Amino acid sequence: STPPEPTARLSGDQEGIAEAAGLLRSGQLVAFPTETVYGLGADATDPAAVTRIFAAKERPRFNPLIAHLPDLAAARRQGRFDAFAEALASAFWPGPLTLVVPATEATEVCDLARAGLPSVALRVPGHPVARDLLQAFGRPLAGPSANRSGRVSPTCAEHVLADLDGRIAAVLDGGSTRVGIESTVVACLGGTPRLLRPGGITRAALAAVLGQEPETAGDADAARPAGPGLLASHYAPRARVRLDATALEPGEAALLFGGARPEGLAEAAAVLDLSPDGDLGEAAARLFGALRDLDASKAPCIAVSPIPKTGLGEAIRDRLNRAAAPR
Numbered sequence: 363s364t365p366p367e368p369t370a371r372l373s374g375d376q377e378g379i380a381e382a383a384g385l386l387r388s389g390q391l392v393a394f395p396t397e398t399v400y401g402l403g404a405d406a407t408d409p410a411a412v413t414r415i416f417a418a419k420e421r422p423r424f425n426p427l428i429a430h431l432p433d434l435a436a437a438r439r440q441g442r443f444d445a446f447a448e449a450l451a452s453a454f455w456p457g458p459l460t461l462v463v464p465a466t467e468a469t470e471v472c473d474l475a476r477a478g479l480p481s482v483a484l485r486v487p488g489h490p491v492a493r494d495l496l497q498a499f500g501r502p503l504a505g506p507s508a509n510r511s512g513r514v515s516p517t518c519a520e521h522v523l524a525d526l527d528g529r530i531a532a533v534l535d536g537g538s539t540r541v542g543i544e545s546t547v548v549a550c551l552g553g554t555p556r557l558l559r560p561g562g563i564t565r566a567a568l569a570a571v572l573g574q575e576p577e578t579a580g581d582a583d584a585a586r587p588a589g590p591g592l593l594a595s596h597y598a599p600r601a602r603v604r605l606d607a608t609a610l611e612p613g614e615a616a617l618l619f620g621g622a623r624p625e626g627l628a629e630a631a632a633v634l635d636l637s638p639d640g641d642l643g644e645a646a647a648r649l650f651g652a653l654r655d656l657d658a659s660k661a662p663c664i665a666v667s668p669i670p671k672t673g674l675g676e677a678i679r680d681r682l683n684r685a686a687a688p689r
């Protein structure tokens with residue numbers, strides 16, 4: 363095998379986007395910004411290109427990928443939208459929502475990207491660089507988060523390079539992402555829509571559009587993961603993570619929220635506050651960067667202050683719970 367080429371860093375302007383689209387057309391991997399996290403892009407119609415995603419991320423092949431599209435019309439060619447899916451797409455696209463729907467006969471999203479499932483995960487992102495890239499590329503773009511499997515998702519180009527430098531052709535630099543946590547994943551496969559992963563669109567916002575609460579995945583069978591990729595341990599920094607901490611053990615790093623002052627704070631190995639004002643949107647945007655920064659302190663454990671369960675707090679707590687799960 364040939365030695366790894368260094369990963370090119372492309373600016374998110376016309377020229378960078380044209381170069382990125384060319385690389386994607388030739389089957390290469392290009393990381394790209396979305397408003398949630400950076401995605402690891404490959405041509406979703408090309409099994410050879412999609413194979414490179416699984417290899418670069420060291421991702422198990424049973425875990426299907428999201429296909430990114432420029433608009434709802436393009437999405438309808440890949441998946442069948444029932445009335446719930448139509449309503450959610452109209453309300454939240456472009457934006458941080460992924461819809462899992464039955465794949466159409468004519469779907470171009472290859473079997474490998476769908477992990478052999480009869481459904482397909484579709485998303486129309488809102489980030490201007492992602493939208494321009496999708497227009498320029500003109501095909502469905504497979505895009506899992508651009509981190510190594512099981513690690514913290516990337517919210518800037520530096521995070522992508524920290525995990526994947528030399529493993530991918532290029533990263534399109536669009537600065538720091540606005541939302542900071544991944545899209546909300548909702549399955550519309552008949553009957554009441556199911557919330558598979560909390561994310562940038564809150565449960566309350568979904569319910570307002572649906573006229574009813576979405577079912578929570580795992581409600582029926584809590585032992586089985588809701589989605590093939592929704593394994594308990596995920597988003598893991600090197601350090602252990604301890605939730606709802608109101609006192610620190612010696613040597614721990616502190617991840618605070620809302621100006622919390624846990625006992626023993628003066629002795630902390632490192633301290634960051636996700637949002638001194640207690641703003642959950644700000645906390646979500648800072649979460650993954652904060653986990654990476656506290657990890658760099660080499661503290662064996664990150665103690666996290668209590669975070670509300672409401673609004674974006676549900677998604678923030680979901681990510682922290684996975685980070686805290688036994689490995």
Ligand code: TXA
Pocket residue numbers: 396398399400401402425426427428460462476479481482483485505506507508543544545546547558559588589590591592
């Ligand atoms: O914000 C995001 O969603 C980012 C950006 C790049 O778009 N992408 C992302 O992709 O988070 P990924 O692969 O890290 O997470 C996609 C999730 C996985 O948990 C996967 O198992 C689930 O969506 N998924 C994909 N296709 C599915 C399907 N057909 N049925 C059930 N779950 C599916």
Ligand code: MG
Pocket residue numbers: 506507515
């Ligand atoms: Mg991911």
